[in-house]
Amino acid sequence: MNAIIILFLIGVLLLAGEVFVPGAILGIIGGLCMLVGCVLAFVNFGLAGGLIATAVAVVLLGLMLYIELIWLPKTRVGKKLIVQSAVTATSQPPVADLQAVVGKTAEAITPLVPSGYVIVEGRRYEAFSQSGHAPKGAMLRVTGLDNFRLILTKS
Template sequence: MTAILLCFIVGGLLISFEVFVPGGILGLLGGLALLVAVGLSFYDHGVSGGALAFFAALAFVGAVLFVEFKLLPKTALGRSLFLKGSVTGTATAAPQDTLVGASGAALTVLAPSGYVLIDGRQHEAFSRSGFIAAGASIKVVAAESLRLIVISEPNSSPS
């Protein structure tokens, strides 16, 4: 009987602490302790005692969930624990299709990826032809995702 009560108390405390320390481990251990308590109740007290323990554990978990999601957010403590808003903005990739055909210079070694300077702005680039030395003239031949595909321009100066 004392082992059953101890498992119920420990399980209840762990599940209650899970409200304040998110991560799932405390809730998982608390649920496991409650399952052990229910199992011991079935073993020691038969079907009626086990069923009573099961429904008591179920009611406790329901009460904890009710307190966590309905009552706690309305208190000062709850407002400090939960996030207040959500992010409404969206991030969009810079339109790099306009840079196709532009010339520039390699800021870093492209072996095969690195950074290039085009119109005074730094961009991530991928060399289609393999190795391009830093400072070499390049030309943008395509734009994929967030990087430019470049080739070396041997006969022109960097812009």
Template sequence: MFVENLSAFLTHPVTATVLLVVGIIGIALELLFFSSGLLALAGVAGFGLYFLGFYLAGFAGFGDLAVFGIGLILLILELVVPSFGILSVLGAICLFGGVLMASSNPKEAALMLGIALLIAIVVIVYAIKTFKHRGVWNRFILKEQLTTDKGFTSSPDLMYLTGLTGEAVTPLRPAGTAIIQGERIDVVTNGSFISAGRQVVVVEVEGARVVVKEKDSKLS
């Protein structure tokens, strides 16, 4: 008697729909937010009770459960081996196919599944908007801003060299190397030739480009 009452309760359209909602939401949110398995456990429990009800009623078999299990495996594989959605689609087909196959009335099961999906979509969309900063997609987004105030620069900041004097250690034709305050700096002239050993002064810095002229000469 207990088994019959339990089966009747679990297979009731309202109960079965609620179990499907819990199952879909639990697994979907686990895949989206990685809740250490808690949501997945709730989802599996929801689907498990759904299948248990129809199994006790004599409608669901191990084949239906196997199809459902394959669907879960495919959904998990989509996270590990991205397939541009192919595994997700196949997984969803198997998952929902198992749900329909386990029911005594596929049309009624399809209606319950449709209602459960609509409710689940609303809840999932709300969860994504509320907890968007915790979603799995954040693992693929670079959120750190590479700004100067955080110590990041696209190139060395050489503006401090402006106006300083140094010595050309290679001929500047017009590019070459100069020693400025004991540091070897790649420099360039505005087209003029400066031989090695001559004194130079930095007249302009543009990013990593350091422009020099010979000391005491006019900039052309």
């Protein structure tokens, strides 16, 4: 009986520690401790004792999940543990407007071999040179727009 109670307590403590330690290791070990406690209850106390221990384990697991996922985020400590801000920036610059850049002159700010970066009217774009390699500083003409990059030819 003592081993079952100890395993359940260790399982609950490890599940509670899961909140503070990244990764799922403590939660998995805590769940396994509770599972071993249930198996011991079935072995030592038969079907009735095992079912009672399993019911207790399920209630404890549900209580821990409620505390960790519902109650804790509303507390002062929980608010410090949870990231409250959101990233509103984009990871990619906006795609160029086709009518605004076609026919314009572009200056290579990196060597185009055949891809690189150019500046068109003060804005930086990723570009592809149809004419092959172009050195840094080369003046090119915008002829089109691919999915996310400008298509260039030598002027």
